[in-house]
Amino acid sequence: xxxxxxxxxxxxxxxxxxxxxxxxxxxxxxxxxxxxxxxxxxxxxxxxxxxxxxxxxxxxxxxxxxxxxxxxxxxxxxxxxxxxxxxxxxxxxxxxxxxxxxxxxxxxxxxxxxxxxxxxxxxxxxxxxxxxxxxxxxxxxxxxxxxxxxxxxxxxxxxxxxxxxxxxxxxxxxxxxxxxxxxxxxxxxxxxxxxxxxxxxxxxxxxxxxxxxxxxxxxxxxxxxxxxxxxxxxxxxxxxxxxxxxxxxxxxxxxxxxxxxxxxxxxxxxxxxxxxxxxxxxxxxxxxxxxxxxxxxxxxxxxxxxxxxxxxxxxxxxxxxxxxxxxxxxxxxxxxxxxxxxxxxxxxxxx
Numbered sequence: 001x002x003x004x005x006x007x008x009x010x011x012x013x014x015x016x017x018x019x020x021x022x023x024x025x026x027x028x029x030x031x032x033x034x035x036x037x038x039x040x041x042x043x044x045x046x047x048x049x050x051x052x053x054x055x056x057x058x059x060x061x062x063x064x065x066x067x068x069x070x071x072x073x074x075x076x077x078x079x080x081x082x083x084x085x086x087x088x089x090x091x092x093x094x095x096x097x098x099x100x101x102x103x104x105x106x107x108x109x110x111x112x113x114x115x116x117x118x119x120x121x122x123x124x125x126x127x128x129x130x131x132x133x134x135x136x137x138x139x140x141x142x143x144x145x146x147x148x149x150x151x152x153x154x155x156x157x158x159x160x161x162x163x164x165x166x167x168x169x170x171x172x173x174x175x176x177x178x179x180x181x182x183x184x185x186x187x188x189x190x191x192x193x194x195x196x197x198x199x200x201x202x203x204x205x206x207x208x209x210x211x212x213x214x215x216x217x218x219x220x221x222x223x224x225x226x227x228x229x230x231x232x233x234x235x236x237x238x239x240x241x242x243x244x245x246x247x248x249x250x251x252x253x254x255x256x257x258x259x260x261x262x263x264x265x266x267x268x269x270x271x272x273x274x275x276x277x278x279x280x281x282x283x284x285x286x287x288x289x290x291x292x293x294x295x296x297x298x299x300x301x302x303x304x305x306x307x308x309x310x311x312x313x314x315x316x317x318x319x320x321x322x323x324x325x326x327x328x329x330x331x332x333x334x335x336x337x338x339x340x341x342x343x344x345x346x347x348x349x350x351x
Contacts, residue, residue, distance in 0.1 A: 008161025008183065010143055011123055012076035013206050014056040016064065017247050020045065023057055026223050026245050030216060030253070031138055031208045040105065049138030067097075071249045075143065075204045076109065076123040077161060085122045085160065086110045092156050114156050116147045118202040133186070135209045141254050142207035142240075143189035146198065150179050150191045153202075157181070163188075169235065205242070207254040213239035216253050 017023045024035040024045055033047035033054060045057040060071055079085040082100045090096060093115035100110040100122075107125040114120070135141040147153045157163050158181075166187040168179045174195070182188040194202065210216045214231045220243045221227060228250070230241035237257030244250055 006183075007079055008157075008163055009078045010075060010140060010188070010206070011078045011125065012056070012121075013054075013140060014058065014074045014076070014121075015071075015249065016058055016060045016069075016074060017071040017245075017249060018060055019247055020057055020059055022246050023249075026225065027055075027057075029223060030219055030225070030245075031210065033138055047138075050136055052136075052139075054138050054140075070200075071247050072119075072203070073206060073249060073251060074111070074119070074121055075206055076121040079122050079124055079161070082108045082110050082122045082124045086112060088160060089114075089122075092159060094156070114147075114153060114202070116149055116153050116202045118145060118147060118153070118204055120204055137209055137211060139209050140206050141209035142252075144205040144207065144252070145189070145191040145202070146194040146205060147191060147202040148193060150177065150193050154179055154181065154191055157191075203250070205250060205252050207240065207252045210253045210255050213241045213253055213255040216255070217241045217243070 015023055015027070027033055027047060028035055031047070031049070031054075033049050035057070036046045036048050038044040038046050038056075043058065046053045047055040047057060060069065086096050086100055089112045095113040096110060097113055097119065098111035100108055102108050105126060107123055109121050109123045111119065111121050145153060145157075154163075154165070158165075162183070163181045164183055164185070166180045166182040166185065168177050170176075171178050171192065176193050178190050178192045180187045180190045217227055217231050220241070224246045226244045228242040228244060230243075231239055232241070233239055239255050239257075240252060242250070242252040
């Protein structure tokens with residue numbers, strides 16, 4: 001086993017169905033995957049995203065149909081040694097449905113059931129790397145086990161793969177406990193008891209990471225699928241949707257909590273309005289210039305002053321005539337003339 005694929009990790013997912021063409025079309029639109037024939041066997045389709053293979057697609061084998069297996073998603077969990085792990089499954093009360101076998105150049109696998117009846121595959125890869133800790137769009141971001149005894153199931157998987165309890169929550173009356181599990185302190189999935197209204201045996205439900213669960217729900221309905229639950233906001237702000245494809249295979253999608261808008265986003269959005277208002281002061285500018293126009297009208301004031309000037313001269317001339325007419329005494333007459341002149345100068349200054 002490669003050192004980059006630790007024990008107990010979800011490393012592969014495979015859709016076995018009755019109509020591969022329909023399924024390829026459906027999930028290429030729901031999960032934004034690109035179907036691509038596998039080079040080793042063109043009857044096997046790879047779902048690609050971001051240059052990586054995310055999942056596989058194949059026709060439901062006749063042997064599986066004969067055993068009553070419905071179309072389903074198979075979840076592969078890594079282990080250092082498939083043969084040893086298969087024996088451990090049986091020792092813990094589970095079953096081996098398909099014995100260990102090799103996939104040339106790929107790895108070794110076995111199909112098993114846990115003690116409550118949920119089917120999954122053990123897998124030891126020949127090489128390659130494990131999926132990233134932070135799933136990209138189109139990858140798998142959560143795994144949910146619907147079972148009949150969550151405590152017993154958790155004990156089984158802890159012994160098989162070393163999973164840890166990371167937290168739990170009460171889902172309310174009649175729903176019971178939702179027990180989360182993971183590794184390195186990070187939750188990777190949940191286990192809970194399915195209700196009597198949920199048909200079928202215990203099963204694993206993998207969640208595909210999508211951009212927007214609400215929009216994906218609309219796409220599912222548009223393509224002829226069915227919504228079982230959601231869109232629903234879960235604690236923490238993420239959104240999920242559980243549904244069925246056109247062949248009745250259960251699956252789920254998960255999107256992260258929508259990012260909050262930055263505090264400055266509103267101000268930036270308002271900037272176009274400010275720009276549109278900018279022409280207003282410029283439009284008013286001509287009015288301001290018009291208000292200054294009276295300063296340029298100074299010539300009119302000068303003209304008025306010139307028109308008033310003859311009056312000033314007439315006042316002066318009259319004063320002189322009055323002074324000449326007064327001959328009562330030489331000295332007093334001279335003083336009178338000087339006084340009149342001063343009065344005339346003052347008069348001109350005030351006109």
